[in-house]
Amino acid sequence: MVIAVDAVGGDYFPKVPVQGAVQATQENPDLEILLVGPQEMIQAELDSQDYDKERIHILHAPQIIGMDESPASAVKSKQQSSITLGLSAHKKGDCSAFVSAGNTGALLAASTFLLGKLEGVIRPTISATYPTLKGISLLTDAGANLELKPEMYLQFAKMSRILSREILGIENPTIGLLNVGEEPEKGLETHKEVYSILSSMKSFVGNIEGKDILQGKADIYLTDGFCGNVLLKYGESIPGILQHMLKKTMSEENVDAQTQKQIFGILSRALDAFNYEHVGGIPFLGVNGMSLVGHGGSSATAIKNMIFNAVQCVEHDINKKIVASLNENI
Structure with a gap:
């Protein structure tokens, strides 16, 4: 399974997201990671780590959406951001999920716009x-x-x-x-x-x-x-x-x-x-895809656990179960 990780999301990028991604691959031999962000910045951080070159890849995204930027304007003006390109890769099927510790509002706006809503969902x-x-x-x-x-x-x-x-x-x-x-x-x-x-x-x-x-x-x-x-x-x-x-x-x-x-x-x-490190990150519920957001101050452990949460969400097919639940009396 391939999980895309926002390498420039959160307060301590790119070090923490990259470290978390490396740790995740070390603990899960079946996992591949697509690190999304400026290629030179990510590669420089990777070069300081002992990582599996066959299972960690880079998707170049030259623009970064800051934590304090207006979500709507940032998503609209930064078409080459890590959030936009990472979610686009997910929509195309290049990865099973996208995770980020970045700007929550921007991630929600981009997830809703690019991935759409699940059938019957009023709002994610x-x-x-x-x-x-x-x-x-x-x-x-x-x-x-x-x-x-x-x-x-x-x-x-x-x-x-x-x-x-x-x-x-x-x-x-x-x-x-x-x-x-x-x-x-x-x-x-x-x-x-x-x-x-x-x-x-x-x-x-x-x-x-x-x-x-x-x-x-x-x-x-x-x-x-x-x-x-x-x-x-x-x-x-x-x-x-x-x-x-x-x-x-x-x-x-x-x-x-x-x-x-x-x-x-x-x-x-x-x-x-x-x-919050134990959970790492939670998916946006109701989005027609798998987009998870974590705390801006996430550590490498939190990023790793967010990646593992994404894997669980995909393996449990929670979106299919959400759609079915909307018509049930539970």
Whole structure:
């Protein structure tokens, strides 16, 4: 299987994407990688690595879409970018998937424009993994669509269930709607309408309040992209904030260096579930192809795991299962 990797996506390109790609081929002997980006830049990084020249190739893409560029204008003006050419290669069948830790908005816009939508999909979405006391849950929408129509929630629920079941291994994922109270009549008019629509799903467990998110009251939390992205970024900040608070408190209490090291080690293990490296990246759900996006600050390990996630998504044929699910009452 060939996976295309955006070699100039993320905060630490090309070193991190190239390292992640090399690691992926070292751990999966059946995998080939197509690194997309400026050829000289990629080759210079490859020359510093021990890599399999038969399984890692370069697709020259001279333009780079920056993390802070406007997605619409960047996709339109940079036709020779790594995102555009990588997705075009995927559409032509030169690779089975495209993965990037680059500009999320640009990747979504280009994926939707170049690959199109799956049959019956109103709009593509993106989920994010969210740690809870019961394991990993999905947060959908995590920022792709800031405002949602009620019927979109139902589609997002069905698509998220496929991802949760096929990739996270949750046999019968449950759905919860993020709201300001548990009762059906709580929230804005949109939430009340969505509650009524989702009630037809056997897997719907009702409204989920903020205090219940980390308790793991559902396997999938549904919300609009505005709230979802705020919640996602808040969750990502938790480990760093706790470490800062703990360091400050231990300093005030004159805790010795050896004990501090032991405590930080315990805290690090306890917060390991918040580490996005384990998942690496998540596919855009509803796109007629396989396009995955990772965190801008991804490490080589995160890139490697995003590549492996892409392989899983292709092998599990999740797009075919998503289309089938849209007409099912689950």
